[in-house]
Amino acid sequence: MATATMTAKKEKSVLWDWLTTVDHKKLAILYLVAGTLFFVKAGVMALFIRIQLMIPENDFMTGQVFNELITMHGTIMLFLAVTPLIFGFMNFAIPLQIGARDVAFPFINALGFWIFFFGGLLLSVSWFFGGAPDAGWTAYVPLSTREFAGSGMDFYALGLQVSGFGTLISAINFIVTIINMRAPGMTMMRMPLFCWTGLVTSILIVFAFTPLAAGLALLMLDRIFSGQFFLPDMGGNAILWAHIFWIFGHPEVYILVLPAFGIISEVVPAFSHKRLFGYTAMVFATIVIAFLSFMVWVHHMFTIGIGPITNSVFALATMTIAVPTGIKIFNWLFTMWGGKLVFNTAMLCAASFVPTFVLGGITGVMLSMAPVDYLYHDTYFVVAHFHYIIVGGIVFGLLAGLYYWYPKMFGHKLNETLGKIMFWSLYIGFHLTFFIQHILGLIGMQRRVYTYLGGQGFDMMNLVSSIGSFVMGAAIVVLVINIVYSAYTSERITVRDPWDARTLEWSTPTPIPEYNFAQTPQVRSLDPWFYEKVHGDGTMKPAEPMGDIHMPNGSILPFMIGLGLFIWGFGMIMLNMDNPIIPPAIVIGVGFVITFGMMVLHSKEDHGYHIPVDEVKKIEKGVG
């Protein structure tokens, strides 16, 4: 049976293979590609926004288009660009770092990707059906209710509902993988920090995306079925939405930034050639940050006027977050202290992350002071603050991860010269764009307004900011060029460990065979690969004899379930359309039947196949 499946597998076409794959390494690449596409899309929107704001009273676009662009820029960047990019790295690195052959639920892993992807698609098609959502990424009611917002908000509510569900099940998969699938000897406190942050991020997703799902359901019910949750006339309450949104929204910030912390904690020790300083403190800081992230959401709502006691409590809780974050910053500095530093592009991104993130953190503490927040609220100071966290923190972290893991993922390094050009232009462009926005905010420029009058002292600074954003855009172009250029010219990597790194993923052959580890490794210490290089013979000790390797079968069902949910969501939106060509009920029914029909089909047992031991030996000889 096993050999029959092996030959059948080889006949798959490339497209069919990628649509049906359940391999975590391939799904990682799918996540990266999808995330990059959404990232570029939202980045272009940002450039349009900066063109509009370059000069006072610009008429490059109307206020409506501006509103749609800022909404989509924020929504896409957070839900559809950064989230899949971190999921890409988590998918790739976590099973390798804990010594597993695959994730706990390969099928769910693929399902999570396709549901996320179709959810993102649903949000994106809004442009063709009456315009994109336009109530800001926070979708505050009553602005986003049926009374005031256009059909775009329906796409917002349903697109995010669908893609959020995909994110949720992927997170559950990561949690179970990390808890149940670790190799022998890989105790929780020997896991690389990226696995720890991946675990904590996944836990945050489980407990933060569920309130979001509830909130989006309320918004959808308000808009499509005229639910009365938010209208004071009908007994509703507008602040309800703000609470639910920020109960999700604040942890979301940490969902995005913790994996970036994890990547930095991998890259910095690797290129300092030193073990991570204060590993235990790092782990506990991560957990404390995660806990506190659920206790601070009202700081987004200081000016709503809930009352002085509430504001004080939440201001204090917010300031507390600076403590564990400070611990992390110092640990990275001490890791670099006295190390044999190698400043390649990955390390440049990681090292520059530290000061940039400190700046974002400091402004965060400034914003946490409730009385002063009345001054900062809804100005460009806030915009500058969160872009220092998101671009200066997360994007630099992701780039560090990209340059670091690229040779393992694709079998060749990215070009260093182009990489350094990218880094410096991005770094300079970033500070040019956003540092000046602190000052713009302090002198009173409001965010979310599509233009401003000249002669208020805003003109010059806005111009500088826009120029900075073009420099950042150019840096991303250089990155794309680098990827294409390196694919053709870079030297193929055949060694296991091109960076002389420390963690388990570098003990696998390059390119990685489908089953990751021919024999599950025995882990003897933190940084197991480094330990074997120094104290052992430079190879991982196997924890089991060579044998047949059990692998899961690919499946088209995840793709179909994603498609079914897309059709269902679109049908729900059609309920609100003036002239749906097909009756919405039919579309909803078709989507429903596809989704649940595929689930029923999935209940058929599928035990996967085995790669026979001879085959494994042959592959190992080929790559070893």
Add this chain to the structure above:
Amino acid sequence: MSDEMSKPFPKSAMTEDERYELKRETRIQVISFAFMIGLTIMSFLSVSTETIVTGFAIPFILLLGAVQFFLQLFYFMHLKDKDHGWPNTFFTTGLVLMTPMLIALILLLGVTKW
């Protein structure tokens, strides 16, 4: 291995002790079910009869609800058993995180200034 996954077993590998334990377990489940029924009847009664004052009935039914909640989780859903460390962790985390959320949605809606 794969083929063994879908094969039924002619017998159970349980030892006599395990069998005895399972019998006891079944008895405990039935008793806790009877107890839950009792709790439910009590809470319905305390609300529907006129003799019990509201000031007592409300905290009382909330308490009964909490007791029943723990019975369900720890007995019916087996959270009391060993090997349930992680499930306990996740469920407790959920309960801890939802508490401020519930309080906020009930109290902090801007109607009363706190």
Add this chain to the structure above:
Amino acid sequence: MADHIDVAQGLPANPEKATLEGKNKFLGMWVFLGGETVMFATFFGTFLGLRKGTVGGPTAEDLFSLPLVFIMTMILLTSSLTSVLGILAMKRNNFKTLRTCMLLTVLLGFGFVGFEVYEFYHYYHEGLGYTTSAFASSFYTLVGLHGCHVLFGLGWIITLLARYWNAGGVTLANAPKFYSASLYWHFIDVVWVFIFTVVYLLSVGGA
């Protein structure tokens, strides 16, 4: 995977957790239920925040009939017991009892849904439409969401029963599936404990 179970010994004492797949399903289900708790908490919070917002429409005290809710509670509690007995039978390798218990659970579940549909129909005719007030919307949303969970659970258990009716016995592959479904079913019951306490009794009790 790397589990070596001595199959000749017979069905392991805890068949749902005997394999790595089983352990994964078990933990994944619990993590999911932890998340569901928070989601239901959000809907409970919405209801509790908005329940006074009746704007002249019918109030909870006007509408809710406790006998009906009591019957529904009893039905759901009993269905929880039957599913627990089913799982205990599964551990004893008694597939027939497992089948019967799960079938009973399904029947009781349908009974519950039937009463709920009747209840909603009744309230609707008393003048409590979905859009009548914030109270109406949040009540129907919370209880309706619970009803949808019951329906999903029914679909799940029916699928399992249909798939394995003739499986011939408890296997290492189907034991974790029945176990997860029964965990989900208990969770629905747990949520109902809070619904009858917080939504019905609290409102009728006058708090």
